[in-house]
Amino acid sequence: MRPQPHAPHDKKEALDRALAALRDVVVAYSGGVDSAFLAACAHENLGRRALAVTAVSPSLARRELDAARALAAKRGWNHMTVGTHEVAREAYARNDSDRCYWCKTELFDVLEPIARDRNAAILVGTNLDDLGDFRPGLKAAAERGVQAPLADVRLTKEEIRALSEDFGLPTAEKPASPCLASRFAYGVRVTPEGLRRIEGAEDLLRSLGFDVLRVRDHGDIARIEVPSEAIEAAVARRAEISEGLRSLGFRYVTIDLDGFRSGSMNAVLSAPTIGVPEL
Known part of the structure; x- marks a missing residue:
């Protein structure tokens, strides 16, 4: 060999x-x-x-x-x-x-x-x-x-x-850029309209200066991931972001406090870990 x-x-x-x-x-x-x-x-x-x-x-x-x-x-x-x-x-x-x-x-x-x-x-x-x-x-x-x-x-x-x-x-x-369907939570149906909505949401974030990002589609909820160091900037522009994403059809707009991470949707594929505080 x-x-x-x-x-x-x-x-x-x-x-x-x-x-x-x-x-x-x-x-x-x-x-x-x-x-x-x-x-x-x-x-x-x-x-x-x-x-x-x-x-x-x-x-x-x-x-x-x-x-x-x-x-x-x-x-x-x-x-x-x-x-x-x-x-x-x-x-x-x-x-x-x-x-x-x-x-x-x-x-x-x-x-x-x-x-x-x-x-x-x-x-x-x-x-x-x-x-x-x-x-x-x-x-x-x-x-x-x-x-x-x-x-x-x-x-x-x-x-x-x-x-x-x-x-x-x-x-x-170039930042990693998997297909738009990877933004959908498992079980949320992938449709052409939904893909266009995600594309529009990410284009909006980019227009505000966020280059590394994901907008995750959880149905009515948009979960935004940006690098940890950019979370404060995203929060500062929350009114613009919320208005823009709501105009695309999302009812709720959230910013993920854990920041950007590739493949975050796969977290649900493993058994959840539930921490129980000591009394």
């Missing part, structure tokens, strides 16, 4: 070798840190034989789509967009804990004919850190034989950011 590379640049060399050995590839490209880095590496090694494909649906914020298109055009990547319809799938819309599985199933259903026509492998930007997280979409990828070359060479998110900076990619410091 070939020893695993350890230094980030050694891992990048291993990634280049793996990509160069492929005939053609279709990269699932959302415009995030990982998929942008993978698209850049695929283009570097394969040129026009690498096709970056962005799935367009109500789950992808328009600002993310615009940024993905602009980056691909600036870098000269072979890029296309395709429509996906995960929201029309009942298993996705009902928003159980396996929602991401059905999202990726829809994505691969759309990408497979494109890859088949090109005799290409489908690649995703899963990194090493993702393998230890709760990600039902990994099961869908495994079922379809989708390849995750970043994880295969054991690249972490931090390493991908550093290598992206070396590449001159503007995504090197």
Whole structure:
């Protein structure tokens, strides 16, 4: 067995070798840190034989789509967009804990004919850190034989950011931006209207100067997450925030005192811990 590379640049060399050995590839490209880095590496090694494909649906914020298109055009990547319809799938819309599985199933259903026509492998930007997280979409990828070359060479998110900076990619410091459906509490139905409401709510917060944030949809309740150091600023603008989010249809607007944290909706998937004070 070939020893695993350890230094980030050694891992990048291993990634280049793996990509160069492929005939053609279709990269699932959302415009995030990982998929942008993978698209850049695929283009570097394969040129026009690498096709970056962005799935367009109500789950992808328009600002993310615009940024993905602009980056691909600036870098000269072979890029296309395709429509996906995960929201029309009942298993996705009902928003159980396996929602991401059905999202990726829809994505691969759309990408497979494109890859088949090109005799290409489908690649995703899963990194090493993702393998230890709760990600039902990994099961869908495994079922379809989708390849995750970043994880295969054991690249972490931090390493991908550093290598992206070396590449001159503007995504090197980009905050994580998962799909809009990740803002919905499990059990709250995902609808196109609800996705637009979340997008509008987060756009409002950004217009007020908050760059790192989530607006979580708990039905009638909007739960705002900003970094702990920005909570005071959010409270100071509570009137504007509350008025704006209520105009979008939320009845109650709250600020989470625990601050911003990725994947906070997954906290309900583990058994609750109830502390009982000593008498």
